[in-house]
Each structure stands twice: as C-alpha cells, then as structure tokens.
Amino acid sequence: MSTDLWLVVGLGNPGPGYAANRHNVGQMVVAELANRMRATFTSHKANAVVAEGRLVPGGPRFVLAKANTYMNVSGGPVNALMKYYDVAPDHVIVVHDELDIPFDTVKLKAGGGHGGHNGLRDIIGASGSADFIRVRVGIGRPPGRQQAADFVLQNFSSTERETLPNLIVDAADAVELIASEGLTAAQLKVHTAPPA
Template sequence: MTDSTYLVVGLGNPGPTYEATRHNVGFWAVADLVDRYGSSFSLNSRQRAEVATALVPGTSIRLVLARPTTFMNDSGSAVRSLATFHKVKPSHIVVIHDELDLDAGRLRVKLGGGDNGHNGLKSIRAHLGTGDFHRVRVGVGRPPGRQDAAAWVLAKMKPAELEEMRVDAAVAADAVELLVREGLVATQNRYNS
C-alpha cells in the first residue's frame, strides 16, 4: 500500500429493483468517477464487489472504485475484503452514502463519526473495527409525513427527483476528487456549506 491509494466505495443495493432509489446514490457517484476516468467495472466475486481502478489525472493518486454486490446491510464484508486486498488503511477509505439528516441537494464530507442509523455504515464500522473512515454524505431528506425512513430510501423516485439525485451524485464525485487531491479541510470548506 502506498499513501496515494484510496478505496472509494459507493453504497447501494444491487439489482434493478433498487436502481432508481435514494439508497443507491453512492453507486451512481462511484459510477460517475469510473466514467470520468475511462475505466470500467469488473465483477470480483471474492471481494463481493464490482471494482475499477483509476489514476487521478496529473497525480500519482490511485483510486480503487467499488460498488459492493452485497446488500446494504452487509456492505462491510466487501469493504473489509477490498481494504485488506489493496492494503488501504481506514483513513484512506471514502464511503459515499445517502443521508436522511441532510435535505436533498445538500452534501457534507467528514472523517469518522457514528453510523446515525445507517445500516451500511454500521456494517462497515463492525467489519473494520473502526469508524475512522471518510464519509461523503449525500442528502436525501426525511420522508414526508409519517412515512417510514426505510420505505422512503427504497422507494422508486419520480423522473424529476431521479435526475436531481443524479446531479447530486456527480457533485459527490467532485467532492471525492477534491478530497483525495487537497485533503479534508479544503473539501469541507468547499462543500460543507
């Protein structure tokens, strides 16, 4: 492992049933990065993920870009396997995920913290034995009325909502690029408005 390798994991659920749901915004952000760098995913069944690698242009920064093929609640098994294989320490892991406590269109970047009820983060913390990894938190907002939070993040979005969420995923990809190039403080100053 070199300090210039980062593992960037987008959280989501595999399969067409979940493709157009808020819970999959992390998948879209990682796919955006893969497209930007002209890379492509390949299935790694041993690591339980779709994986691509890329060099950030103009740098020696290597990205391992991954979408777990597990369901959200078992994301940690894939993250641990990927981190072990690629020799990436927790401080060089970046997890992109949906965040109920931020309105849609908002984004926050942080290092460490709790899982805030997010089962994907809870699984990653359990498998890594630490919560000291970077999080790019993409706002999806709270459900309207008394709707259940799980039903909200797993509900298919209307086309206009889906288009807005895909823009938010692209912004999350921008934040990841800034984070690996310039560090946490610069990224927070730019995105944690």
C-alpha cells in the same frame, strides 16, 4: 500501507430493481467517477465489483467499489477490499445516502458513529474502525408518516430526478477534492454555500 491509493465505496443494493432507489445514490456517484476515469467495473474476489484508475494523470490512484451484497451486510466486502489493497481507514471514502441532510446537499466528515445507517454500521463492525471518510449525500426525510425504510427503497421523485444529475456530480467532485486537497480543504469548499 499505500498512501496514494484511495478506496471509494458506493453503498447501495445489488440488481436492477434497486438501481434507481434513493438508497443507491452512493453507487450512482462511484459510477460517475468510473465514467470520468473511463474505467469499467470488473468482478473482484472480495464479493464486489471494482474499477481502478486515476482521475488525472499523475494524480492519486482510485479503486472504486460496489459490494455485490445488500447494503446492510456490505462490511465484509469493504473490509476484504481494505485488506487486499492494503488501505488504511483514513484512505477509505464511503459514499452513502443520508436522511438527516436535505436533498441536493453534500456533507463530508471523517469518523463518528453510524447514525442508524445500517451500511455504515456493518462497515464499522467488520473493519473494526469508524475512522473512514464519509461523503454524505442528502436525500431528505420521508414525507408525512412514511417509514424511512420504505422511503429509501423508493426511486427519486420526478422533481428530484431533474436535480439528481447535479447532486451526483457534486458528490463525485467532493471525492476528487478529498483525494487531491485533503478533507479539511474539501469541507471548506463543499460546505460553503455559493452566494445567492
């Protein structure tokens, strides 16, 4: 197993029609990381696109990945990438949208259940492990009686879009912190609210 390599998967749905949806915020975060690395996504036989590189010279190596499948069947590509790059679950970071966290909030955790998130459910089922790290990007609950499935497949509101670039940067920073300082140190920094 490679110990300086991190597989970072941004969950979402493929194609331009979904690109700006709330459900695709994970892919937005890995795109931000690829920009930082000045890396380009290329096709991989695992039915995904990947970008490889380091964020700092001599730092950890990253494989950034976006599955070519719909989110609820992303487990196959993620499991194939884990095997191809020989990455253990504790060096896999899955970046995903989270309804149970307020918008503009990032939370980090390792392991646990899928919490009703079909992308996580499929990754756990395909890989046989829930021990990967999650960067949970808060999108908040749908307003009124709107169904969650409809809410996540809508684009961010105009008000949210004003803050969204900062949220994406915060989540990308969290990925960097996990790889460079470890999950516990990253949680302390990310979960501690700055003074008002």
